[in-house]
Amino acid sequence: MNFTIQNVLIPVTDSYTTTNIQVVNGKIAAIATNLDVIGQAIDGTNKLLLPGFFNAHTHSSEMWLRGMVSMYPLELWLAELYDFAPLDVEKVYLSALGTAAETLLSGGTSVVDHLVLIPGQELETIATAVRAYKEVGIRAFIAPLIQDESLIAGMPSGGSQPRQESYFRSTGETLAIIEEAVQQFHCPEGGVNILVAPTGIQLCTDALFTGCIELSNRYNLCRHSHLLETKAQEKLAQEKYGCTAVAHLEEIGYLSDRTSLAHCVWLTDNDINILARTKSTVVHNPLSNLRLGSGIAPVLKYLQAGVNVTFGCDGASSNDSQDLLEAIKIGSILHNITDFDYQNWITPRKAIEMAALGGATGLNIANQLGSLEVGKAADLVMYDLTNLSLLPRTDPIGLLVLGRTTNAVHSAWVKGREIVSNGQLTTLNVDELKQELFQRSQWENKGQSPNAKKIEPHYRKVMDLSN
Ligand SMILES: [Zn+2]
Numbered sequence: 001m002n003f004t005i006q007n008v009l010i011p012v013t014d015s016y017t018t019t020n021i022q023v024v025n026g027k028i029a030a031i032a033t034n035l036d037v038i039g040q041a042i043d044g045t046n047k048l049l050l051p052g053f054f055n056a057h058t059h060s061s062e063m064w065l066r067g068m069v070s071m072y073p074l075e076l077w078l079a080e081l082y083d084f085a086p087l088d089v090e091k092v093y094l095s096a097l098g099t100a101a102e103t104l105l106s107g108g109t110s111v112v113d114h115l116v117l118i119p120g121q122e123l124e125t126i127a128t129a130v131r132a133y134k135e136v137g138i139r140a141f142i143a144p145l146i147q148d149e150s151l152i153a154g155m156p157s158g159g160s161q162p163r164q165e166s167y168f169r170s171t172g173e174t175l176a177i178i179e180e181a182v183q184q185f186h187c188p189e190g191g192v193n194i195l196v197a198p199t200g201i202q203l204c205t206d207a208l209f210t211g212c213i214e215l216s217n218r219y220n221l222c223r224h225s226h227l228l229e230t231k232a233q234e235k236l237a238q239e240k241y242g243c244t245a246v247a248h249l250e251e252i253g254y255l256s257d258r259t260s261l262a263h264c265v266w267l268t269d270n271d272i273n274i275l276a277r278t279k280s281t282v283v284h285n286p287l288s289n290l291r292l293g294s295g296i297a298p299v300l301k302y303l304q305a306g307v308n309v310t311f312g313c314d315g316a317s318s319n320d321s322q323d324l325l326e327a328i329k330i331g332s333i334l335h336n337i338t339d340f341d342y343q344n345w346i347t348p349r350k351a352i353e354m355a356a357l358g359g360a361t362g363l364n365i366a367n368q369l370g371s372l373e374v375g376k377a378a379d380l381v382m383y384d385l386t387n388l389s390l391l392p393r394t395d396p397i398g399l400l401v402l403g404r405t406t407n408a409v410h411s412a413w414v415k416g417r418e419i420v421s422n423g424q425l426t427t428l429n430v431d432e433l434k435q436e437l438f439q440r441s442q443w444e445n446k447g448q449s450p451n452a453k454k455i456e457p458h459y460r461k462v463m464d465l466s467n
Pocket residue numbers: 057058059114226262314315
């Protein structure tokens with residue numbers, strides 16, 4: 001549908017201007033002060049228009065465990081998650097709807113869902129997420145999370161005999177599932193993209209990475225993985241490869257301008273140069289890194305080296321929400337304590353550029369998305385500047401990023417389709433969703449999981465923690 005937003009505030013170099021924007025056939029057709037109304041006229045008075053942000057790394061089904069997993073580092077947290085996450089496809093559907101809704105209502109118009117697959121129902125899981133995201137209308141980048149090693153392989157052995165347990169599905173079968181998903185669901189024009197997404201070096205063999213590279217090349221797919229999220233993974237990489245994980249991934253050809261890597265906390269300066277050279281993208285998940293005690297990603301170093309960086313919420317049980325503006329705020333100001341030179345700090349304007357254009361760059365579509373430019377797709381978010389959290393009137397982007405913005409998204413469009421209007425989703429009955437989420441859950445505290453308890457002594461030993 002075509003429309004014209006009138007009298008809306010947009011950022012220009014170091015300032016703002018009030019203007020009109022025409023959207024025709026899903027694209028920004030013109031931006032100027034004197035424009036005829038094409039299609040519907042939309043009042044932009046006292047509103048700020050920005051390109052939609054990317055929630056560039058999450059796991060939607062973790063919504064079912066938010067607020068519940070113990071205060072653990074990743075390796076133990078993951079063991080508990082596995083124990084407490086009995087999923088069914090209906091839950092996958094509802095949590096994808098919830099993730100889309102929360103992303104949209106905090107400024108995101110795209111989501112990268114590193115989707116946990118139900119064993120034995122892998123394609124059904126992917127189909128369900130596709131259905132949910134299509135219904136809501138958010139731009140979806142579904143990255144089916146795959147591995148071909150069992151959880152125990154994800155921990156450094158610390159010199160003891162590495163423990164091997166075979167994974168329940170072969171590497172070839174896993175790759176065949178992904179190829180089938182690509183053939184059935186990958187449709188960038190329709191707003192649904194499938195990515196190859198080996199979870200990370202900690203649980204994947206080179207055969208799986210190589211198979212993913214091959215699929216990525218054959219079908220022109222983006223690549224998405226976790227990378228060096230924890231100190232334990234740094235140790236594991238040395239045990240496994242005798243070099244850093246980044247050096248190894250470069251060697252096998254996984255890094256590229258369509259590779260995005262979540263976390264990147266434990267990289268060396270040389271690793272950072274490799275990411276810059278290969279044009280790989282870092283997805284910064286500050287809340288998850290804090291919650292799991294993973295560390296502070298050296299984001300200022302990435303930016304100085306010319307590495308593209310964008311933001312993700314990460315799954316809702318390591319965050320424990322999907323508030324993208326919150327991730328952008330913490331992900332920006334967190335780094336001020338890592339560098340006394342304030343000239344290197346991330347400004348609010350830089351933060352929104354990272355969240356929008358940085359996200360598009362990481363998915364190799366910066367020529368189509370991520371900024372207010374004629375010819376780009378109309379993935380837009382309009383914020384109500386009369387919202388209490390954005391008053392009194394000062395610098396709108398400063399307020400948005402540094403403040404505690406609540407319920408300020410007035411409208412959102414994906415490819416010119418309005419999916420949030422007057423603060424409400426137009427494509428989803430949120431009250432019904434709330435009821436479903438309420439009825440399928442209960443107030444509880446599950447306590448320590450058996451799996452976490454089992455691996456805890458080994459974890460404490462290899463991480464040099466006293467017993
Ligand atoms: Zn993750």
